[in-house]
Amino acid sequence: xxxxxxxxxxGFVLLFNALFLYISAAISFFLxxxxxxxxxxxxxxxxxxxxxxxIFVEKIDEINFREGMAISVFGWILTCFxxxxxxxxxxxxxxxxxxxxESVSGYTTTGSTILQDVEALTKGMLFWRSSTHFIGGVGIIxxxxxxxxxSKGIRTSIYRSEVSGLSxxxxxxxxxxxxxxxxxxxxxxxxTLILLLWILGMTFFDAVCHSFGTIATGGFSTKNLSxxxxxxxxxxxxxTVFMYLSxxxxxxxxxxxxxxxNNIFTSKVIRSYTFIILIGIxxxxxxxxxxxxxxxxxxxxxxxxxxxxxxxxTGSATIDTDVWPLFSKIVLIYFTIQCxxxxxxxxGIKFDRIYLFFVSLKRRIKLIQHPQGIYVTKxxxxxxxxxxxxxxxxxxxxxxxxxxxxxxxxxxxxIDGMTxxxxxxxSIGNVGPGFGKISSLANFSALPDAAKYxxxxxxxxxxxxxxxxxxxFVILIKKNQ
Amino acid sequence: MLKSLKSxxxxxxxxxxxxxxxxxxxxxxxxxxxxxTITDVMDDNYKSIEQTKNMLDALEREDSGLLxxxxxxxxxxxxxxxxxxxxxxxxxxxxxxxxTEKDEDKYIDNVIKEYKKFHSAVKQxxxxxxxxxxxxxxxxxxxxxxxxxxxxxxINELMQLNQDGIYNQTSLMKENSKRAMMPAIVSIVAAIVFxxxxxxxxxxxxxxxxxxxxxxxxxxxxxxxxxxxxINLRDEIKTLESEINNLITRLK
Numbered sequence: 001x002x003x004x005x006x007x008x009x010x011g012f013v014l015l016f017n018a019l020f021l022y023i024s025a026a027i028s029f030f031l032x033x034x035x036x037x038x039x040x041x042x043x044x045x046x047x048x049x050x051x052x053x054x055i056f057v058e059k060i061d062e063i064n065f066r067e068g069m070a071i072s073v074f075g076w077i078l079t080c081f082x083x084x085x086x087x088x089x090x091x092x093x094x095x096x097x098x099x100x101x102e103s104v105s106g107y108t109t110t111g112s113t114i115l116q117d118v119e120a121l122t123k124g125m126l127f128w129r130s131s132t133h134f135i136g137g138v139g140i141i142x143x144x145x146x147x148x149x150x151s152k153g154i155r156t157s158i159y160r161s162e163v164s165g166l167s168x169x170x171x172x173x174x175x176x177x178x179x180x181x182x183x184x185x186x187x188x189x190x191x192t193l194i195l196l197l198w199i200l201g202m203t204f205f206d207a208v209c210h211s212f213g214t215i216a217t218g219g220f221s222t223k224n225l226s227x228x229x230x231x232x233x234x235x236x237x238x239x240t241v242f243m244y245l246s247x248x249x250x251x252x253x254x255x256x257x258x259x260x261x262n263n264i265f266t267s268k269v270i271r272s273y274t275f276i277i278l279i280g281i282x283x284x285x286x287x288x289x290x291x292x293x294x295x296x297x298x299x300x301x302x303x304x305x306x307x308x309x310x311x312x313x314t315g316s317a318t319i320d321t322d323v324w325p326l327f328s329k330i331v332l333i334y335f336t337i338q339c340x341x342x343x344x345x346x347x348g349i350k351f352d353r354i355y356l357f358f359v360s361l362k363r364r365i366k367l368i369q370h371p372q373g374i375y376v377t378k379x380x381x382x383x384x385x386x387x388x389x390x391x392x393x394x395x396x397x398x399x400x401x402x403x404x405x406x407x408x409x410x411x412x413x414x415i416d417g418m419t420x421x422x423x424x425x426x427s428i429g430n431v432g433p434g435f436g437k438i439s440s441l442a443n444f445s446a447l448p449d450a451a452k453y454x455x456x457x458x459x460x461x462x463x464x465x466x467x468x469x470x471x472x473f474v475i476l477i478k479k480n481q
Numbered sequence: 482m483l484k485s486l487k488s489x490x491x492x493x494x495x496x497x498x499x500x501x502x503x504x505x506x507x508x509x510x511x512x513x514x515x516x517x518t519i520t521d522v523m524d525d526n527y528k529s530i531e532q533t534k535n536m537l538d539a540l541e542r543e544d545s546g547l548l549x550x551x552x553x554x555x556x557x558x559x560x561x562x563x564x565x566x567x568x569x570x571x572x573x574x575x576x577x578x579x580x581t582e583k584d585e586d587k588y589i590d591n592v593i594k595e596y597k598k599f600h601s602a603v604k605q606x607x608x609x610x611x612x613x614x615x616x617x618x619x620x621x622x623x624x625x626x627x628x629x630x631x632x633x634x635x636i637n638e639l640m641q642l643n644q645d646g647i648y649n650q651t652s653l654m655k656e657n658s659k660r661a662m663m664p665a666i667v668s669i670v671a672a673i674v675f676x677x678x679x680x681x682x683x684x685x686x687x688x689x690x691x692x693x694x695x696x697x698x699x700x701x702x703x704x705x706x707x708x709x710x711x712i713n714l715r716d717e718i719k720t721l722e723s724e725i726n727n728l729i730t731r732l733k
Contacts (some may be wrong), residue, residue: 004685007678035659036512037507039666045671048500058714081702089663091656259616407652 001067008057009071010078017082018043020131020234022443028124031073034477035122038089046082060111063358066475073472076464083132090092090125093117097449104456107347108131108463110130111219111315111432123205128220130209136463137216138186138250138347142179156243160450178251185250185257186345193242200235210316214239215246217346221434225441228316233301236318240308244277245406247312249343267380273341273351280307280335291325303328306440310480311335313346315432315440322439329435332468339384347430347462349399353392355379391467398466403428406458413451423447427455428462486687486717497675504664507675511661516531518654525581526646531581533640537633539568540599544629547603549608551618557669569596576639580645588639595635637676677718690718698725704733 021043028036054392080103087099094102098114105112106129115121121129190211197207202266206222213220223229243251248264255340256263263268288294294302305318307359310332321332330406356379363375377384403424415437422434423444433440437447444452461469543565550558573596576589602625610618690712697710707726712719 003681007681034657037511037660038663041507041667044503045499048496049671049678052493052496052678053682055489055496056686085667089660089667091659093661231497242694394498 001064001070001475004053004057005060005063005067006074006163007053008060009063010075011053011057013075013079014046014082016236017079017135018046018050019134021046021128022284024124024128027127028122029257031123033122035057035086035124036208039128042082042086043088045085045333049094059194066447066472069472069475070470073464073469076107076460079133079135080107080460083107086125086128087162092120093445095449097452098445101444101452101456102129103132105432106130106460107136107221108315108459109133109136109218109347110427110430110432110462111213111460112438112455113220113458116443118221118446119366126209127205129220130218130222133216133218133220134190134212137212137218138182142182152427159361161414169358175480177310179305182250185254189246193238196237196238201232202235205262209325210239214242214314215339215345217243217246217312217314217430218346223314227305228318228441236301236305237420239316240305243308243312243314246314247340247344247346247415248273248471249347250344250345251386262380269352269355271379274357276338276351277311277335280311280331281332285420287325287327287331289361291327306332307335310431310433311338311351312340312344313348313429313431314381314475315426317433317440321433322442333425336422336425336429336434339429339431349396349429352379353396356384356392358388359384360393374387393464395467398470399428402458402461402466406454409454410451413448415447415451423451423455424458427458430459431460490657491683494678497672499619500675501617501668501673502672504668507664508661511657511664513631515654515657515661515710518650518657521581522647522650522654525579526643526650528579529576529581529643530640530647532576533636533643535572536596536636537640539565539572540596540629540632540636543600543603544625547622547625548605548608551622552670553608554623562607564598564714581649583640585642588642592632592639594637595628595632599632602628678732686714687718690714694718694722694725697722701729 021039024380025036027033027044028039065361078312083103083106084096087094087102093115101112101114104110111133118126149388193211193214194204194207197210198204202210209229212218214414219226220231221227227239230236249267252262252264252267256265268378278349281300281304284307285294285296287301288299288303289296302319305316307323308314309316321329324332334391337349338354339350340346342350342352356377356473359379360377363377366373366375377389406424406428407420411417411421414425417436419434419436419438422436426432426434428440433442438444444455447455488732493705529539536711543562546558546565548559549555549561550556559726573593576592580586606618606621606625609621613621690710693710693712694708697708700706707729708722710722
C-alpha cells in the first residue's frame with residue numbers, strides 16, 4: 001500500500017469537509033453568532049491539512065483495491081475526528097467524548113445525540129450538524145469520487161471498497177456512472193424535500209436541515225421535540241414518504257424514474273420489504289388502539305411514521321415511543337434490527353441480507369431433500385454467487401456477535417438492560433433512538449463517556465459494514481508481521 | 482503538485498504559518514470579546530445595580546422623612562422627602578438610559594408605578610398631618626408602609642434582574658475565554674499532525690531518493706553505463722541523478 005496515495009485522497013476528504021464548514025461559518029458570520037470562530041477555524045485547519053499532501057504527492061494514476069479500502073476506512077475515521085473539532089471548540093454541552101459522538105452520529109447518519117437542548121445551538125452549528133448527515137448520507141468517499149477526475153479505475157477501486165457487493169447487483173454499469181446516478185437521486189430528492197417542507201410551513205432553514213437529515217436517513221433535528229414540534233400531519237406524511245424512498249436502492253429508484261423495466265415495482269425484494277413495513281404499521285397501530293386508547297387516525301399516523309422512521313434508519317420522532325406498550329416496542333426493535341435496503345443511505349443489517357438469508361435457507365432445505373438436485377439462489381432474477389452468500393452469512397454472524405458484545409460491555413457499565421440492548425442495536429444499525437434512557441425524544445447524554453466512545457466505534461463499524469474494517473486491519477497486521 | 486523542492490518546502494511552511502496566524506487572529510478576536518463582556522458588565526449591569534441601590538437608599542430616606550414629619554420635625558422631614566424624591570428620579574433616569582437586559586424597561590416602569598403610589602401617599606399624609614390625631618397618624622403611616630414595601634419589592638426585582646445579568650455575562654465570559662483558547666489548542670494538535678506528515682513527506686521525497694542516489698553511486702561500476710536510482714520525481718533530485726549520469730558519460 002502506498003501511504004502517499006492514501007494521504008492524497010484523505011486530503012481531498014478533508015477539503016470536502018472544509019467546504020461545508022465554510023458554508024456553516026458564513027451562516028454564523030451573517031447572523032453574527034458566537035460559533036463563527038469554531039466553524040471558521042475548523043475549516044481553516046481542514047483546508048491546510050487537506051492541501052498539504054497535494055503539495056507533495058504527484059498525480060496518482062492507479063489505486064489498487066487495498067489502497068481503496070484504506071482510503072475508505074481511514075477517510076471515515078479522519079472525517080469523524082475532523083467533524084468533531086467545531087463542536088469541541090464551541091464548548092457548551094460538547095466535551096471531547098460528546099463532540100466525537102455527535103460527529104460520528106452525524107456522519108454515519110445515525111442521528112443519536114448527546115444534546116439535551118438542541119435549540120441552544122446557533123444556526124451555523126445546526127447547519128454543520130445537519131451537513132454531517134448530508135456528507136455522510138451517500139458517503140464522503142463517493143462525494144470525493146464525484147468531483148475527482150477518473151483515471152485507470154481509481155473510482156472503481158475506491159467505490160468497490162465503499163459499497164457492498166450485494167448492492168452492486170442492481171447496477172450493471174461502470175463505477176463512474178453509478179456514482180453519478182447515486183448523486184443525482186440524492187441531490188434531487190434533497191432539493192424536492194426542501195421545497196415541500198418549506199411549502200408545508202417549515203422555515204427555509206429548518207426545511208434544509210430536516211431534508212439533509214431525512215434523505216441521508218440520519219434524523220438530526222433543529223428542535224428538541226424533533227418532528228413532534230411541528231405537530232403537522234402533512235409534514236409527517238411527506239417525511240414518511242421520503243424516508244421510505246431514501247431507504248430503497250438508489251440505483252433502482254433511478255431506473256424507475258428513467259422508465260426501465262428493472263424498477264422498484266418489479267423488484268421482489270422491494271415488494272417484500274414494503275409488505276413487511278405495512279404489516280409492522282398495522283400491528284403497531286392495532287396494538288396502540290387496543291392497549292393505549294389511541295383513535296384510528298392517531299394510531300396509524302404515529303405507527304406509520306415511527307415504523308418507517310426506524311426501518312429507514314432515520315430515527316426522527318413524532319412521539320415518545322418509550323411509553324408505548326411492550327408489543328409495539330418489540331415490533332419497533334425488529335425494524336431497528338432489519339433496517340433499510342442495500343444501495344440506500346440507510347445503515348444496519350439491511351433487509352436484502354435477511355431476504356438472502358431466507359432464500360439461501362430455502363435452497364439448503366431443498367438440497368437436504370434432494371441431494372442430487374441443482375439449485376441456485378436468486379434475488380430479483382439475479383443469481384447470487386456462493387461467495388456473496390457466504391459473505392452475507394459472515395456479515396450477519398459478525399453483526400449479531402458485535403451487537404451482543406457491545407450490549408454486554410454496556411451492561412457492565414451499570415447501564416440498564418433495555419438501554420444497553422437498544423443502544424447497541426441502534427448504534428450498529430445507525431438508526432438513532434432506542435428505548436429506556438435513550439428513547440425517541442430523549443438523548444445519550446446520561447451515558448458514561450466510555451459508553452459514548454464504544455457506541456461511536458459501533459456506529460462506525462455499522463456504517464463501514466464491519467467486514468471492510470476487519471479486512472483492512474487484517475491486511476495491516478499481516479503487513480507488519 | 483509542485484515540482485521543485487524549494488517550492489514544496491516553502492509552501493509547506495507557508496501553510497503552517499497561515500494556520501498559526503489565523504489561530505492568533507481568532508484568539509485575539511475571542512479575547513477581545515471577553516474584554517467587551519467585562520466592559521458590558523462594568524458599564525451597564527454594575528451601573529444599573531448601583532442605581533437600584535441608590536433608589537433603595539432614597540426610598541428608605543423618604544420613609545424616614547415621613548416619620549420625621551409625622552413626629553413634628555416637619556422642616557427636616559420635608560427636606561429629606563424632597564431630596565429622596567429627586568435622588569430616585571435621577572436614578573430612574575440613569576436606569577432608563579442604561580437598559581441592558583431583556584424586559585428591563587418593564588421592570589423600570591413597574592418601579593415608577595409603585596414609587597409614584599408611595600410618593601403620592603407620602604404627600605397626602607404630609608399635607609393632611611396637621612389635622613390628624615396621633616392615632617390617625619399612626620394608622621396612615623402603616624398604610625403608606627404597604628406601598629413602601631411594594632415599591633421596595635419592585636426595586637429589588639430590578640436589582641435581581643441586573644444581578645442575574647451579571648451572572649449570565651460571567652458565564653458567557655467563562656465560555657468565551659474557553660473558546661478563545663480553543664484555536665491555540667487545536668493549532669497545537671494540528672501542528673503535531675502537520676509535523677508528522679512533514680516528517681513522512683521529507684522521508685518520502687527527500688531522504689529516500691537521496692539514499693537511493695547514494696546507494697546507486699556506491700554500487701556503480703563502469704559496465705553499468707548509468708546510475709538508476711529509481712527516482713520517479715521531477716524535482717532537483719531527479720536533475721541531480723541526470724547530471725551524475727551526464728558526468729559519467731563525459732568522463733567516459
